[in-house]
Amino acid sequence: SRSINLAVIPGDGIGQEVVAEGLKVLSAVLPQDVKLETKEYDFGAQRYHATGETLTDADLDALKRHDAILLGAIGDPSVPSGVLERGFLLKLRFAFDHHVNLRPSKLLPGVATPLAGQPEIDFVVVREGTEGPYTGNGGTIRKGTEHEVATEVSVNTAFGVERVVRDAFARAQARPRKKLTLVHKNNVLTFAGHLWTNVFNKVAEEFPEVTTDYIHVDAATIYLVTQPERFDVIVTDNLFGDIITDLAAAVSGGIGVAASGNINPSGAFPSMFEPVHGSAPDIAGQGKADPSATVLSVALLLRHLGHDAEAARIEDAVSADLAERAGLPARSTSEIGDALAVRVAG
Ligand code: IPM
Numbered sequence: 001s002r003s004i005n006l007a008v009i010p011g012d013g014i015g016q017e018v019v020a021e022g023l024k025v026l027s028a029v030l031p032q033d034v035k036l037e038t039k040e041y042d043f044g045a046q047r048y049h050a051t052g053e054t055l056t057d058a059d060l061d062a063l064k065r066h067d068a069i070l071l072g073a074i075g076d077p078s079v080p081s082g083v084l085e086r087g088f089l090l091k092l093r094f095a096f097d098h099h100v101n102l103r104p105s106k107l108l109p110g111v112a113t114p115l116a117g118q119p120e121i122d123f124v125v126v127r128e129g130t131e132g133p134y135t136g137n138g139g140t141i142r143k144g145t146e147h148e149v150a151t152e153v154s155v156n157t158a159f160g161v162e163r164v165v166r167d168a169f170a171r172a173q174a175r176p177r178k179k180l181t182l183v184h185k186n187n188v189l190t191f192a193g194h195l196w197t198n199v200f201n202k203v204a205e206e207f208p209e210v211t212t213d214y215i216h217v218d219a220a221t222i223y224l225v226t227q228p229e230r231f232d233v234i235v236t237d238n239l240f241g242d243i244i245t246d247l248a249a250a251v252s253g254g255i256g257v258a259a260s261g262n263i264n265p266s267g268a269f270p271s272m273f274e275p276v277h278g279s280a281p282d283i284a285g286q287g288k289a290d291p292s293a294t295v296l297s298v299a300l301l302l303r304h305l306g307h308d309a310e311a312a313r314i315e316d317a318v319s320a321d322l323a324e325r326a327g328l329p330a331r332s333t334s335e336i337g338d339a340l341a342v343r344v345a346g
């Protein structure tokens with residue numbers, strides 16, 4: 001479409017700084033005839049302290065009217081652990097049914113990796129985003145006693161698993177290598193694991209061109225380090241996906257470049273794009289954060305909205321910028337944003 005109505009949530013800590021650069025690059029890359037409208041929302045720690053609110057129904061109604069959401073980071077040490085995570089981020093992902101949590105990993109030329117050599121890393125993790133152990137089903141009994149029992153139930157529905165597996169097959173089908181790996185733990189999680197495996201094998205019949213593979217999540221952490229080139233598309237459960245995408249980020253350039261999309265493929269609700277990194281309160285306000293992960297999240301946002309050429313221009317700009325970085329003095333957050341804005345415009 002020829003206009004983008006964007007909700008902007010800078011959030012806490014470095015979220016403020018990196019989102020400013022993301023918007024700078026977005027404005028620079030869009031052609032004249034694409035009208036960009038943005039509205040900023042003040043979610044995060046400050047609003048929580050001032051009002052006790054994290055994300056209200058009225059907020060959700062307002063956010064619903066946008067084409068997409070750009071999020072920086074939410075989280076601050078002044079707020080007890082879990083309050084903003086559950087009350088804002090997970091609430092939003094669940095309310096807008098962001099069941100495809102898309103996390104690409106690509107090791108770009110010249111980017112440092114802790115792995116030996118310069119392995120080919122170019123895969124994307126499709127992490128389920130609305131189920132698994134994240135649903136908040138569980139409880140505690142005999143709390144505080146030495147006999148306390150805590151359960152955290154993993155919820156897996158045939159509907160939820162099938163739609164994310166199908167999405168992952170379609171993404172694999174569209175990539176040159178056409179390979180999809182299911183990552184789970186079906187040797188131990190025999191209920192959820194068998195549901196995932198059965199659904200995976202059933203949907204595979206509809207995608208005969210896609211090569212399939214299954215790996216237990218523990219083994220997957222080994223292969224991500226020793227043979228990352230074996231992966232093309234990975235589909236996995238919410239918690240496994242959370243863990244392996246941090247590892248994936250670590251081996252492919254670090255969280256300074258790790259982008260993500262919380263996607264509702266149906267378009268029934270706006271999708272949300274955010275860097276994988278958090279609010280990093282230790283370096284907030286110092287201009288030290290790398291905005292590349294946010295800028296790459298803007299590229300995912302553009303691709304989701306059908307602006308493929310602009311998305312590719314951003315990815316090329318980040319790639320060129322990273323390739324030239326080695327040996328140069330460190331730049332500030334806004335200097336990197338300025339350089340990327342020049343590249344995408346030129
Ligand atoms: C992520 C984060 C979140 C998650 C937390 C902050 C709720 O770690 O986006 O990966 O676990 O999904």
Ligand code: MN
Binds near residue numbers: 242243246
């Ligand atoms: Mn995480």
